[in-house]
Each structure stands twice: as C-alpha cells, then as structure tokens.
Amino acid sequence: MKQTRTLSNTDRTTWSRIAMVWKFYLPYTRRKLYAFAAISTLIEVCILLAADNMPKETVNTLVKMASTLLTVLIGCSALVFAKPKGRELQAMLPALGTEKCIVIVGYVTIIIPLIAVAPTVISYVILGDSHPSVLTLNENATMDNIHFVPAFVFSLLLLEGMALTCLWGVIACRGRAAMRNGLLAAGGVYLASMMLTALTSFCIGFYAAVTGKDIQISDTLFQFLSIICAFYVIFALIKSCRAIKRGQY
Amino acid sequence: MEITLKDLNYRYKSQRQQYALQDVNATIKPGIHLLLGENGAGKTTLLHLIAGLLTPSAGECLIDGAKSCHRLPSILSGVFISGINIDFPMRSIAEMVKVHAPFYPDFSRRMLDENLAAFGIDPSTPLSSLSTGNYQKAKVAYALALRTPVLLLDEPTNGLDIESKKLLQKMVATNVSDSQTVIISTHSVSDLENFYDGVIDICGSRLQYALTVNEILDRLDFGKANTPPPDAIYAEPWVGSFRFVSEKTDENWSDIDWEILYMAARKANNKLLKALNR
16 A cells, blocks of 8 residues: 655654644643643642731741642653553654654653743742742742752752653553652652752761861752753653653553 | 565563564565464564564564664554554544544545444544443554554454454455555454455464465365365364365365464474475
C-alpha cells in the first residue's frame, strides 16, 4: 500500500506535529492543568486573605507551607504520565522522539511551573512589594543574610531536577510501578539536596573556621549547590529524553 | 510495504540466558499472513519488533528498508499493532479519532463507522465500560480503519464470540487491500482460516518457515484417509479416520489444514522442513 505523504509523516521536526503531539497528550494532562491552576489560585487567595486578617507569623507560616505544597506538586507533576494504559501507543505515535520530548519535558519543566507561579506573579504585579510572599521572603533573607538571586536560582534548579527525575522514573518504569518509581525519584532528589546542603554548609563553615576567613556562607553555599544542581538537571534531562525516545515495550 | 527480518535476535533483559527470538530471517510481502506459534514462542515479541516497540538485540527488522526501531514518523505512520496487551489510553474511540488518528494519513472515518456499526458499538461509548470482547472489537475496528500499510493483529479473536469471529473475518477480508501487509497472530486458526496468503511459523523462539500459501501447496498435500499414507509427514486420528500432511506428488491442490501443518512443524519438524525446503 503506497502511503499518502503528508506534513504529518515527514521525518523532520515540525511545529504542526508538535501541536498534534500536544493534542494527543491533552487527555492525560488537561484535568491536571485545570487542577494546578485552581490549586495555585486558591493558595494565592488564601495567602492574600490571611495577610489582611491574620498576624504576620501566621502569614509567614502559610507562605512557607504554600511554597512547600507547590514544590511537591511541581516536583511530582510528571506522575500524569505514569498511567499504565497506552504506553505502547505513545511509543508508536508517528512523531519524532524530539517532538515527544519537547511536549512532555515542556509540560513538566515549563508549563506546570508557570501555571503554579502565575497567580503569585499576577498579584505581585498588582500589589508590588507589599505582597505577603515578598514580605516573607525579604524577612527571611534579612534574618538569614541570604541574597535573593542565588537562593532563587538554586530553588528553581532543585525544582526542575525533582520534576525531571520524577519524569525519568515514571517513563523508564513499566506498568503500575511507574507511579511509585516517580514519587521515590522526586523524593530521593529532595532528600539528597537536603543532605548535600547540610554537608556543604558544614564543609564551608569548617573551612572558614580553620582558615579564619570571613566567608559569606549562604551565598557560597547556594552558588556551589546551584552548579551541582545545574549539572544534575542536564543529566536528568538527558536521561528523561532517552527514556522517552527509546522506551522498550 | 515489505518487511525484512535479517538475523533477528531478541532477548529480554530479565531473561539474559534465553532468547525470545533467535536467528530469524524472512521477507514478508504484502498480503494477509498467519503467525503461528505456541505460547511463549516469540510471536508477540516479533510483532513488537516489527512495530518498533522493541530494539533487536542483534540483527535488523526493516520496513521498506528502514529500521523500525528508529521510530521514524514516515515508518511509524505506516505501521499499527493491535493486541490484547495494547490498551487505548483515551476515553473513547471518538477521542482516539480526534487525537490519535490524525497521525495516520490514510485513516478512513467511514470505514471506522461501518466497522463499529457492524459490531454494534457506539464510538462515543467509554472504553472502560465495554466488555472484554467489545473492547477487543473496538480496537480491531479502529486498527483496520487506520489503513496502515503494515497492520499487526495480535490475537484479534481473543474474547470474541462465534458470531463476532465470523464478522471479524468478513471485516478483515473486505477492509484489507491487496497492497497491505497484515500479520495475524492467533491460537485459534480455524476462526480465521481460508483467507491467509502466507504463514509464518515460530517454534521455541526460532522461525520454522515463512512461506506463501501457494509455496506450501506447491510442496505439501493435505488430506483425510482411513489409514495414513506410508509417506505421510505427519498424521493424526480424527473422527474414525486420519488427517495427514505429505509431500506433494501430483499436480492437484488441496486446501491447507492449518492445524495439521502446525502439529507437523512440532511433531515431525525435520521431515516437514525438508519437504518445505525442497
């Protein structure tokens, strides 16, 4: 049977097929996207309401809890791909591995984090520096002598590392174990980052004490951790893409 | 599209010592082919290798000269596999049509509607609410409507009642064009007999033969007799007489007795292969 040649079966990467792949994955992701948007909006509304009606300490705690919840949600967002049904169909989908990677990795590392922070960003644009999350951040930064940028970069890289490891765990695993694998992978990265932070802090503190140098611990710590995290993100990205492209069924 | 298997070997990571397929060499041309083999012989593995779902441990599986494991869209859009262990991830067939079928340029909505109507299935019915048999019918109806040049059906009659099996046979016969390569793996040969153009037989992870029906009928005779002929390759008792397969001696062609052929490949392997390789 001579097959009809169309734009949809060319062997070059095309935006139209990326859109088709996105549409293919929509039944998997649609509900989760709505849920994410609803949860992050709800969290933001709660924080804003609390800021007007509750003591500062309570608002600070609420902001920290909300950021932890969002971290967990973003870190585990790849679990939508843990559905055991249709793995073969995904692998056989007539699209390039690169196109599937763009959609799946893009969903996990760009779209979900953007949806998660969108309500905060919108309310920040409206409220400016009087936004409760910014006030909490500033307060913590002053208290711990932390500069915002290195801490933010580290948090962002850690989050992407968690999300990509979860994705790798989910894609590389078959059947019902995928969900468990994804959760363990994301949790493992979070735990490893905490241990690494503690170990690095100890080493920097020890070095400062021995040499008697005045080292800005938090900045050095975040810079060092960010570099490690960046390398890990690249590693997890390569592994996830390989799993998407070469999964065996 | 032509399928070429060159020194194809595959072994699963979990079974390092044991090959699921070993030294398979064959060329499969357009037509409807029956894939025979006992449980665990490697039938599903072979279909998954052709579909590009698995990468060969050694050797090659080529579709029109391109390796299927490279999963190029130009190849994948021409291959589809439907089987009991391949689930549709979408809610309904209607949703599959919306998000999956656009990847297949020759998909026919009309054919799908006709096939589903013949089986009495509404395309918008949630797949999760269908019985095993109806789910299987919906999958086969959809697979046929994709009209891919290579169509692989793994146990399509599983879970189907007698009437549905007949309907499926009719559906395959009317929907498959001469230029399509269709491989049907089935345990119940009798359900779909009389419309195969070729046979691929795998036994114990090795390919026994891959021949067209004409090639088999050129070399073998099938028949029934009160006593099996002395030169029979294989014979077995059947309702007071014997069914047998023997080397072809005259110009007359008989109908292939698929079950006898299958048994002969297992019980009288050397004699059968000698006759087939004449």
